[in-house]
Amino acid sequence: MPADFAATVRALAETVALREQGASGRSEAASRFVLDSFAGMPAYLRPPLRAATLLFDAWPIVRRRRPFHRLPPAERLRQMESWEASPIGAARMLMTFYISLSLFGLWPDEDPHG
């Protein structure tokens, strides 16, 4: 089962949605926002971010024989939280990127500002 970038983003958004209490948005909208943000970000940042995301997806293949996006929800959450607390800065930054954007997408902002 190969790593899959879009499926990993969707799985991360679903995992964040699962952990979030009370967020009224849908994980589909959050993952769409993350993918649109990825498409709009500076081009030179996209290849390393995509590579890191695919590495994250492939991480459990050796021990679990499945990529992240094919894991059951509880195992996805465990992997996401372990990378979130990783001593490796790049791993933490990767999770910060996805969790922040997913959170923003999960809390729709419907009230007007003025």
Added chain:
Amino acid sequence: MADRLRTHVAVIGSGPGGAVTAALCAEAGYETLLVEEGDDLPLDACAHFSGDEILRKYRNAGIGMAFGKPSISYVEGCCVGGGSEVNRGLYHRTPPYVLEQWAKAYRVEQLSPDLLAPHFAACEGTARIAFLPGSAPPLSQRLGDGAGELGWETIQAPRLYDYESGRKQSMSATFIPRFRRAGGQVMANMRALRIRRNGKQWHAATLHQGREVTIEADALFIACGAVQTPALLRRSGFRHNVGNSLRFHPMLKAVALFDRPVNRPGDPDPVHQIKMFEPRFGIGCSISSPALLALALAGSPQMRRRIAADAARMGIYYVQNGTGHARVRGLPLARDPLVSVRHEGGDLDDLYDGLKHLMRALFAAGAEAVQPCLPGFPMLHSVDELASLPGRLPRRSAMLTSVHVFASCPMGEDRRLSATDSWGRVHDGDGLRIADASLMCGPTIANPQGSVMAIAHRNALHAIERRFA
């Protein structure tokens, strides 16, 4: 569209600097073309601070990064009207001490508060600068109350806002209509690739809907913003002090949980600010929608869990200063430049000290709990718990964000430091001018939009008087 467009004046970039410059040139009778890389969208095309707005009106979907220890994530507008379309419109004239500092350090001519005052006044009339009528919303007032308890002064900042109609103001609602009324033409979705001098004209090679279009102009102003202006100039061979001194107003944030609702849907944007500690740091309050609370608390799960039930009792507050000196450099084959930043230790310490001051003010305002928005930092329940925080800002967990970028091509007569003369003319640039936040000589700590507009107004009149020589 033809492959070549001919005009008297071309202004590349339609943010506050470019829009003011273009309006004055058009009103002076010059055929003027205002070129913008982003879309031409009405001010109300998408909800303010929504995901839709971020994707449609921000550069790179709101993802900009200055790499350093710590890095700074920053945002810029990318649409007709530039940053003025997406910011809150908080407005300040440049503090007199800042102008004096710039004039002295960079030898900027005729930049005293008195000489700049008419330019501020002229811009304020069109941009509809107004103070909030009546009392400030509770989220804002709490900051004022807390500061008052501690004996600190606060102000209520004016904004680009029409409080009668309840509508935010921006360049697309003010200076750009004025530009169009004077006969000016806006070209959206047109990205400048490079510029060059050709005889007595400037040629700007641009990309518009996949086709290369050359703009031929007698006079050229570059106003692409403090990151893209130096990137364009460096691509075009102008490098003297260009892109070596980019500055930010990096922020640290804290979320306060109060005993009663402070954050009501439909409230006006908060306006209280604590300015008495500037330039070490300045303090203010932010829009605090559930989405922005979740974003601010991304690394703070304990407080984030309260959003669903308690968002109405929560408010986001910030402290900012001028830490970070950055460089802008092009990358081979890449559209966006690389930005790298380094920090002076003292500036980061000042910012962290500012965060502690902010949290003291929030507890003094009656906050039940305050969460510093730094991963791994605990939620605090009393002012005494501030003593338990690390003595210095841990660079590993520092999450600095900025909504202001400037000073990448500073002006002045001191050629050792400046990229342009006192009026925005690029040194040895044969009349090429810069007209945006790049010209500032350093941080203002306050929102720089007023400074950008007034300096652009001053420099555009100077250029017109001299027929762009």
